[in-house]
Amino acid sequence: MANNISVGAAAPGCKKVDPILVADNVTRQFGGLTAVDVAHLEIPRGQITALIGPNGAGKTTLFNLLTGFDKPNTGTWIYDGKNLAGVPSYKVARLGMVRTFQLTKALSLLTVIDNMRLGAQDQPGENFLRSFLKPLWVKYENQITAKADDLLKRFKLDAKREDYAAALSGGQRKLLEMARALMSDPKLVMLDEPMAGVNPALTQSLLEHIKDLKKNGTTVLFVEHDMHMVRHISDWVVVMAEGKIVAEGPPAVVMKDQAVIDAYLGAHADTDLGTVAIKVVKGK
Amino acid sequence: MDWLAIFNLALGELISPLTAAYILCAIGLAVHFGFTGLMNFGQAAFAAVGAYGMAIGILTFGMPTAVAILFGMACAVIFALVLGIPTLRLRADYLAIVTIAAAEIFRYLMLTSGFAGVTGGSAGLSAFNEEFRALNPFPDGEYGFGPFVFREEELWMRIVGWLTVVLAALFVMFVMRSPWGRVLRGIREDEDAVRSLGKNVFAYKLQALIIGGVIAALGGMIFVLNLSNVQPASWGTNFTFMIWTVLLLGGAATILGPIVGGMLFFLLLTLTQSIIGGLVDVGVINFLSPPQVGQVRFLIIGLALMALVIFRPQGIFGNKKEMQFNG
Amino acid sequence: MNPLTLSKRGILGLNRPVAIWLGALAVVFGMLFSAVPASAADETPAPADGSSLVIKGKVKNEGVGVAGIELKVTGPSFEEIATTDADGLWSLNVPTKAEYKVEIQLDSLPEGVGLRDPETTVRTADLTMVETASVLFPLGVDTRVETPILDQIAIRAFAGLNLGLLLAIAAIGISLIFGTTGLSNFAHGEMVTFGALTTWLFYAVLDLPLIISAVITIAISAAFGWLQDAALWKPLRGRRLGLNQMMIVSIGFGIFLRYVLLIVFDGETKVISGDFQAVEFGPIITTANSIGSMAISVVTLAAVALFLTRTRIGKATRAVSDNASLAASTGIDVEKIIRIVWVVAGALTGLAGMLYGLQFQANWLTGFQILLLLFAATTLGGLGTSLGATVGALIIGFVVELSSLVLPADLKYAASLIILILVLLVRPQGVLGKKQRIG
Structure with missing residues (x-):
């Protein structure tokens, strides 16, 4: 089926019109088990891409590999024209490819505003030799604080500004982590299960934030279990199972794909995907 | 029992140069553990490196004292690099084992007769503090009041020791309130999160190790300038464990914690020991002999360390919210 | 749970066992106090005047x-x-x-x-x-006659095997405890000392036959392991104390025990067995004690291996080490397994202390001095695996002894610690440990 994202028909590993990230032959083994085995994958620029698949499909591992948090057995991947294989995670982040974590990593014993400030890049005051001369960094500090306050307002966390991050609810921590990632104006945001454990009221606002990101020209790649969420906001869906890309395409098409149904449901092919996916996967 | 003498002794401990030396090491450990989360159990080695560096600088290379102090600090930087580059990527419990091992290796190297020409072997080094004494600006005589009466060289030693403590504390306060300190505290909470925000976590940890190590090296120098000799036996694991107790008593993630913790630690330790000693002398406690009273000191330290970690990990000073152990 | 019930549980959960523990300590040490001073009199002359x-x-x-x-x-x-x-x-x-x-x-x-x-x-x-x-x-x-280098290697290797086997028995204790509870137990060295000094008390001082002294030592050591878990570690697990906090508690506990042992047994180095019957084969001259000790070590290690692989409790122990919550969900009583592990670790470590003391000498610091070697052994083999701990201990034993061929004897412990650091650089998970999955 034709679409305006891929070159030609959508198929696992298909070429994109304007990819921001291109991965080739990325594999990762744990002991004898192959966790990730991706032959070719391109992520379209300026779109929201969902990465879905059952538990143990290798989604988080692939995230870890692409962002330098884990080392692959083989493979290369090119982000915005730069080969990132072997680049340490902090340099990946500096290049504008910022991620969040499945288990939220809010820095519990820092205040919300300090969490935010930490997200900004290239701070002169983070250099040790300049750190004890406040005039050298106070101006930039004020700039990033203003920016952080802006973001906190957008994410409705401004009332919590001076609280320790530990005092936030699970959903608020997810919001904080996402807002913190935006402090560096990333080009590609990679969200690992942003909706997991978030109550329905907050989920809606999270989804809005993700859509806002796209409006501002940021590329989003996110991992998700729940197919309903995926259907609402993503432009493109990539499906992983047992470490491999088994399907990709626009959400409406992918959900009818036999390979996806097999991967998720096995024999229960006639059930609606959105409602049962999580239960079935967890029972596996 | 002479209570007055006991209290005078204990109050004297409050501002003794040795207390200052331990406090400096604890401030260094606060940078490592309290602010950055590094489980360094080799702090004795940093103090020893500073002490030996200064003594060897003076005795072997004939440096003036001021240069030798800088040399001792430089040695601590090198030791931090040698220790940190291979080990800072390790898990917290491995790091604890490796740092304790590194400290013991350093002590064995100072003890071995192979290097005795430079290190003095088990006898250690002495006669390196003549120039330091000559620098004393105070004329001969006694100074002070009440329990705090000192001869001129004692006064000099105390002023140098405590001035170093104040400077080190101010320095740590300044850097910890900067964005640099914010990154360290972030690493203490979750280093992967900080990495994902584009910070070179390894470089920050190494910087923290160096800075805390140099402060501990200054502590080691105060320690040996006061004792007039440096011996390998001083820098065993007990030294490190005492510093941990001091730090946890005051509160690991605070500036004042190590200072108040150190003073309180030695005050309480001297009091308990004197009281037990007195009770032994008058025969109330008859199952301890006088030399065993000194051993009770460490028994108390062991119990204090356990109790602090179990019941009050944030220390007497710390905010409960501000200090937690990861893992 | 509200803070009030938490603190209540803290007080009840800890103080009562601590009281039991202190009481038991008092009984044990009271017994030792009355026994010790009677002994050491014949060995040494009174000191001359002057300094004490x-x-x-x-x-x-x-x-x-x-x-x-x-x-x-x-x-x-x-x-x-x-x-x-x-x-x-x-x-x-x-x-x-x-x-x-x-x-x-x-x-x-x-x-x-x-x-x-x-x-x-x-x-x-x-x-x-x-x-x-x-x-x-x-x-x-006199063995000072020039020994050919191959003979020297044989002699040192034999000594290394001997030391390695001893370390292995104690290291398995550390490894089992780490595997099932995640605790790096810094008080483990004191369990070695405890075994050695208990043997000294019953065998050298009270003059009981060796076999009876050995049985008593192992039984008391096992009880000591039980007591530690019951009075200290189980309540702390109940309080959900973090692993790093637990590690520092074990350091404090180790210091406490060390000085209790010093006060009870004084600082003198004890010779536990005066019987050194020489045994000679090839270039190697050793004692009957050492041969016996090595034989006991090998049998013990084999027994532990059989226990872990063949018995139900052993298999359950490995399951808990592998994944405690998974083991619990399959019906294994994790707390019971941990208790058994502490008893077994206590017995093994007491045995190691006894064998060490019988061959060499022992004082209040003996266990602490080999603690870092034990950690080196377990870390080398991959924390938490018993086979790893055994292999690691043998490597450390050989390194310590063979290093004295090239290094001065007073650096032989330093050599093994350097090996530990080097191995961690290359394989942070140990020689036999598996790489853990991240994320």
């Missing part, structure tokens, strides 16, 4: 004191030579609390007589904490 700090010792050959042996004692601005009297006894007053080195002057030895441990001509006497220290140099057949 004394280093002393006895030089014996085949159980008989040797006169006229010279010992050079050096310390901070101190150097003096002591000479043994007709009974082989010597003592020397020293001025300051410090570490001293005692070097036996080899040219003062009679013809044909040498040190039983020819590498060790210098021993240390640590007077920082105690007022008297004893230093012993057992003599034997």
